[in-house]
Amino acid sequence: MSHxxxxxEYALHCLLxxxxxxxxxxxxSVRDLADLQGxxxxxxxxxxxKLSKAGLVRATEGVRGGFALAxxxxxxxxxxxxxxxDGGKALFECREVRQRCxxxxxxxxxxxxxxxxxxxxxxxxAEQRMREELARHTLADLAHRVATVTPPAYNQSxxxxxxxxxxxxxxxxxxx
Amino acid sequence: MSHxxxxxEYALHCLLxxxxxxxxxxxxSVRDLADLQGxxxxxxxxxxxKLSKAGLVRATEGVRGGFALAxxxxxxxxxxxxxxxDGGKALFECREVRQRCxxxxxxxxxxxxxxxxxxxxxxxxAEQRMREELARHTLADLAHRVATVTPPAYNQSxxxxxxxxxxxxxxxxxxx
DNA sequence: GCGATGTTACTCGGATACTAACTGTCCGAGTAAGCCAGG
DNA sequence: CCTGGCTTACTCGGACAGTTAGTATCCGAGTAACATCGC
Numbered sequence: 385m386s387h388x389x390x391x392x393e394y395a396l397h398c399l400l401x402x403x404x405x406x407x408x409x410x411x412x413s414v415r416d417l418a419d420l421q422g423x424x425x426x427x428x429x430x431x432x433x434k435l436s437k438a439g440l441v442r443a444t445e446g447v448r449g450g451f452a453l454a455x456x457x458x459x460x461x462x463x464x465x466x467x468x469x470d471g472g473k474a475l476f477e478c479r480e481v482r483q484r485c486x487x488x489x490x491x492x493x494x495x496x497x498x499x500x501x502x503x504x505x506x507x508x509x510a511e512q513r514m515r516e517e518l519a520r521h522t523l524a525d526l527a528h529r530v531a532t533v534t535p536p537a538y539n540q541s542x543x544x545x546x547x548x549x550x551x552x553x554x555x556x557x558x559x560x
Numbered sequence: 561m562s563h564x565x566x567x568x569e570y571a572l573h574c575l576l577x578x579x580x581x582x583x584x585x586x587x588x589s590v591r592d593l594a595d596l597q598g599x600x601x602x603x604x605x606x607x608x609x610k611l612s613k614a615g616l617v618r619a620t621e622g623v624r625g626g627f628a629l630a631x632x633x634x635x636x637x638x639x640x641x642x643x644x645x646d647g648g649k650a651l652f653e654c655r656e657v658r659q660r661c662x663x664x665x666x667x668x669x670x671x672x673x674x675x676x677x678x679x680x681x682x683x684x685x686a687e688q689r690m691r692e693e694l695a696r697h698t699l700a701d702l703a704h705r706v707a708t709v710t711p712p713a714y715n716q717s718x719x720x721x722x723x724x725x726x727x728x729x730x731x732x733x734x735x736x
Numbered sequence: 737g738c739g740a741t742g743t744t745a746c747t748c749g750g751a752t753a754c755t756a757a758c759t760g761t762c763c764g765a766g767t768a769a770g771c772c773a774g775g
Numbered sequence: 776c777c778t779g780g781c782t783t784a785c786t787c788g789g790a791c792a793g794t795t796a797g798t799a800t801c802c803g804a805g806t807a808a809c810a811t812c813g814c
């Protein structure tokens with residue numbers, strides 16, 4: 385299992401669609417976002433509730449509701465998304481092996497408890513480097529980089545796909 | 561589950577004992593090393609075979625056999641140990657979400673395959689930063705730092721523990 | 737006394753559970769927007 | 776014309792199964808060192 389889960393990737397792709405819409409700040413439903421990318425919709429709903437609790441997106445309820453970014457794309461970093469989805473789990477969990485040393489025979493001295501253990505310190509610094517790199521990139525950066533790769537016709541077709549999808553479903557007794 | 565497993569921690573602690581022995585290059589059996597630190601011995605044996613395959617330690621078979629470092633402590637980095645135990649697994653696995661976009665309807669264009677996807681690139685750079693930090697620290701560095709924290713009496717008692725342990729078991733019909 | 741045999745402790749590798757996390761699905765409750773019927 | 780009810784599509788949250796990786800244990804095979812036994 386990779387440390388950064390698939391959920392993070394799913395969420396980032398969806399957030400990119402949300403931030404990439406021209407004119408900004410329009411909202412989209414989870415189901416449309418998931419179907420557009422071939423992702424499991426129910427699972428995405430779970431991920432979006434996590435994003436909402438982290439304050440990255442804002443939900444509007446009811447019919448024609450959906451999610452929109454709660455902040456500007458430039459104010460949301462990849463690290464924010466990773467922490468929101470994966471819960472800020474540690475890269476490494478120290479098991480405090482030093483305290484189990486057989487030489488102590490049950491009563492370990494006080495110097496083994498001093499934080500952090502030497503090996504743990506190395507892992508913490510490595511994790512810090514990783515987090516710094518993730519924090520350097522924002523949704524705006526990613527969206528801009530994606531825009532340089534994708535042809536404009538693709539962006540247009542995505543917009544029309546979402547629009548026709550939104551138009552096809554309307555509340556009330558439409559099909560009766 | 562943390563990305564850097566407990567096995568890496570176990571291995572690093574054992575390697576520190578191996579590199580910290582004064583006079584260097586003496587060997588110790590897996591069972592002694594495990595019992596000294598209260599670690600599962602059978603599991604440690606598996607980890608040491610991984611270390612051996614990676615060329616970090618050298619095994620001598622038979623009675624009074626054991627493991628010794630294959631290189632100088634200054635020539636073994638924490639990254640070497642992580643890769644040997646955890647198999648160099650990726651921090652993030654790209655699922656190539658772009659190729660599933662519903663707009664394509666089965667026939668994705670060629671530009672989605674260009675490596676790597678924008679999100680993947682960010683994760684790769686973050687992983688690279690982490691690996692650089694892990695590669696900066698060697699066993700010699702760790703051993704030196706540990707030596708500044710632990711009292712000298714502790715090191716002496718560990719040596720005597722290992723020696724008495726080695727002396728208590730001898731082949732042949734010792735206990736008859 | 738010297739070589740053959742046996743015992744012991746080690747490495748090596750496979751087979752097998754157990755546990756935890758991630759992934760994905762299903763379902764019910766609550767809410768807002770629009771449509772329709774009745775006053 | 777206006778108000779109340781109804782339908783719909785959404786969010787929200789819990790419950791649950793499948794898969795995978797890490798953790799841990801057990802066991803058998805092969806090997807080297809040393810003690811003992813037999814010549």
